[in-house]
Amino acid sequence: MQYLCLQRHDQQYQPGEVSPGTEVAAEAHRTWGVGVDDLSTALAQQWERALATITTHPSYATVEISFLRDLLEELHASLTAETFDAAAGSRVGAALAGARLTDPAVPVVSAPVLHRLTEFSDHPETGPRMAALLVAFGHGHHFLAEAIRADDVEEGQRRFRLVFDHASIAIAIGDTNGVLLEANPHLADMIGVPVESLRGISVYDFAHPDDQAAIRAMVYDDLVPARAGTAKIERRLQRADGSTGWATFAITYVRSAFGPDYLLAIGEDVTERHQLQEQLHYQARHDALTELPNRRHLLDTLKSVISAAGENDLMGLCFTDLDHFKEVNDRYGHGVGDQVLATVARRLHDSLQDDGCLVARIGGDEFVTLIPPPADTRRVAAVADRLRGALSHPLIVGGHRLHISASIGAVVTPVADKDPEWLLDAADTSLYDAKSGARGNWILHTVHAAEGADDSSARCGNA
Numbered sequence: 001m002q003y004l005c006l007q008r009h010d011q012q013y014q015p016g017e018v019s020p021g022t023e024v025a026a027e028a029h030r031t032w033g034v035g036v037d038d039l040s041t042a043l044a045q046q047w048e049r050a051l052a053t054i055t056t057h058p059s060y061a062t063v064e065i066s067f068l069r070d071l072l073e074e075l076h077a078s079l080t081a082e083t084f085d086a087a088a089g090s091r092v093g094a095a096l097a098g099a100r101l102t103d104p105a106v107p108v109v110s111a112p113v114l115h116r117l118t119e120f121s122d123h124p125e126t127g128p129r130m131a132a133l134l135v136a137f138g139h140g141h142h143f144l145a146e147a148i149r150a151d152d153v154e155e156g157q158r159r160f161r162l163v164f165d166h167a168s169i170a171i172a173i174g175d176t177n178g179v180l181l182e183a184n185p186h187l188a189d190m191i192g193v194p195v196e197s198l199r200g201i202s203v204y205d206f207a208h209p210d211d212q213a214a215i216r217a218m219v220y221d222d223l224v225p226a227r228a229g230t231a232k233i234e235r236r237l238q239r240a241d242g243s244t245g246w247a248t249f250a251i252t253y254v255r256s257a258f259g260p261d262y263l264l265a266i267g268e269d270v271t272e273r274h275q276l277q278e279q280l281h282y283q284a285r286h287d288a289l290t291e292l293p294n295r296r297h298l299l300d301t302l303k304s305v306i307s308a309a310g311e312n313d314l315m316g317l318c319f320t321d322l323d324h325f326k327e328v329n330d331r332y333g334h335g336v337g338d339q340v341l342a343t344v345a346r347r348l349h350d351s352l353q354d355d356g357c358l359v360a361r362i363g364g365d366e367f368v369t370l371i372p373p374p375a376d377t378r379r380v381a382a383v384a385d386r387l388r389g390a391l392s393h394p395l396i397v398g399g400h401r402l403h404i405s406a407s408i409g410a411v412v413t414p415v416a417d418k419d420p421e422w423l424l425d426a427a428d429t430s431l432y433d434a435k436s437g438a439r440g441n442w443i444l445h446t447v448h449a450a451e452g453a454d455d456s457s458a459r460c461g462n463a
Contacts, residue, residue, distance in 0.1 A: 040073055040076075041065060041069055043072055043113065043116060043117075044066075045065060047068050047110065048065060050109040050110065050113050051063070051101060051110070053109055054106070063096075063099050067099070071096070072114075072117065074088050074091070074092060075089065075114060076120070076121070079118070079121050079123065079126060079129050079130060079133065080121050080123050084125070084132075086136045088133065088136070089133035089139075090137070090139060090140030091140060092137055092140065093136070093137040093138060093139065093144075094140040094141065094144040096110075097141045097144035097145040098144060098148075100148070102145035102152075103145075104142075106145070107137060107138040107142075114130075114133070114137070117130065118130050164184050165184055169186060169267065170184065170187035170249075170266070170268060171186070171187065171266055171267075172184070172187055172198075172265040172267075173262055173264055173265075174203065174262065174263045174265065175260065175262055175263070176220075176224050177202075177220075178202050178203045178219075179200060179201070179202055180198050180199055180200065190237065190269045191237065191239055191240060192239045192240035192241055193240045203215070207235065207237060208235065208237060208238055210236070211235040211236050214233075215233060218231050218233055219231050219233070219263070223263075224263075227261065228255075229252070230250055230251065230253075231251045232248070232249070232250050232251075233249050234246065234248040235247065235249075245269060246269070246271045246273070246274040247268065247269055247270060247271075248267055249267035250266050250267070251263055251265045284296065285297035287345075287361040289338055289342055289345075289361075290342050290346075291345075292349060292360055292361045292367070293358060293360040294360060294361065297360060298358065298360040298370065298424075299420045299421075301358055301370060302420035302423060305372050305373070305415060306416070306418055306420065309415035309416050310416065311416050312416075313373035313374065313415045314373060314414060314415065315370070315413065315415045315423075316379065316383065316412045317369065317370060317371070317410065317411050317423055317424070317427035318368070318369040318410045318442075319367075319368055319408065319409040319424075319428055319430065320366070320368070320369065320387055320406050320407075320408050321365060321366050321367075321406060321409075321431055322405075322406050323404075323405045323406060324439070325340075328340055328402065328404075332398065332400060336400065339398060340402065341361075343395050343397060344367075344390075344391065344395070344404060348367055348369070348390050350390070351386045351390035352383065352387070355371075357370060358372075362424075368427065369383060371383055376412065377412050377446055380410050380411075380412050381444055384408050384442045384444065387406070387408060388405075388408065388442060391405060391406055405440040406440065407431060407434040407439070407441050407442065408431065408441075408442035408443075409429065409432065409433060409434045409442070409443055410430055410442060410443065410444040411423075411429075411430050411444070411445045411447060412444065412446045412447065413446075413447035426445070429445075430444070431443075
């Protein structure tokens with residue numbers, strides 16, 4: 001702190017004469033409200049507050065007051081020395097840059113504080129010396145700060161590449177036309193190609209053909225023209241081996257300050273989730289034993305047929321019930337009974353697989369066949385005959401040769417504005433009539449447009 005006490009040790013003073021050191025002490029007290037011993041600390045604190053005004057810059061680092069005080073004393077020593085050392089300014093500027101204070105504004109906010117040192121120097125060249133020190137301070141700070149910032153940029157790029165290449169998510173950068181400029185290995189793995197082959201290709205090269213229009217509308221017709229925002233898409237992708245997967249991406253439009261704008265895409269493979277969803281959807285709509293559509297699937301399909309039907313469209317339903325199936329369970333056990341149901345289901349399905357019909361198991365030994373429009377009595381009767389024919393040959397199950405027959409209640413009815421449950425009840429009523437006779441009977445009812453009006457019926461003998 002003795003540097004800020006400007007008393008010259010080689011000068012003698014007469015009694016009553018005021019020394020420069022005394023003048024400095026008085027000035028310190030008037031200006032700072034402190035004594036000379038605390039002056040360097042007070043000035044360092046002012047410097048620290050000035051530097052704090054640039055704390056929003058990412059390169060700002062907190063410095064100790066003692067560090068700044070040492071730098072002030074080095075500048076003051078050069079300012080008041082017999083032999084002037086302008087390089088002290090360079091050393092102090094470089095010291096601040098070395099302390100990670102690399103913001104270009106550091107010399108600007110420091111200059112007013114450092115200039116206060118002239119108030120405590122009586123050297124005749126104080127003004128020119130301070131000017132030289134401030135210039136040297138700026139140069140010393142600039143050169144080291146630039147080097148440090150360059151290193152920071154290189155380090156930042158290295159870290160970015162490390163994260164980019166090893167991220168567990170897919171990352172891609174593309175131009176605003178959909179051409180990939182950069183892609184990471186995770187995206188390459190999702191598609192099944194080397195990462196090098198992704199650069200320069202279009203996103204449409206691996207997008208599913210059926211999804212390309214939706215991608216174009218969401219990203220290139222909406223996001224790109226707006227030049228802002230993020231689009232979230234979940235679409236299919238085509239893998240190199242020909243298989244299809246699912247991926248979800250968040251695509252952000254980025255305005256560049258140094259070059260063309262670009263698109264940043266962050267995504268992940270969600271194929272397993274889609275497969276699980278499809279599996280759960282299938283299980284909810286299919287019978288576990290026979291793998292036929294279940295009652296829920298049948299009702300959903302009926303609703304779709306009804307909503308799409310024209311005013312005069314007709315459809316048919318065949319309600320099939322195995323005759324005396326309880327005897328099979330009682331005699332051979334439920335294990336054999338389940339095998340019988342599975343075999344019957346397969347035969348019924350195979351007999352109509354090319355006819356556009358839906359065969360469903362709605363419970364127990366009951367099966368329903370939906371004949372969609374256009375349907376008439378001739379077509380529905382033909383379907384009923386094929387269903388009975390599917391069971392005309394014995395079943396070999398568990399080493400047993402079993403003859404299984406079924407009764408069928410069929411109905412032909414207008415479709416428009418009908419209720420699905422009512423349609424099933426109509427077929428069930430026809431089945432009840434069929435089972436009132438011998439085994440293997442089937443009966444067909446035709447319903448008028450007026451709900452419930454029975455037009456005609458036909459009965460066939462047992463199989």
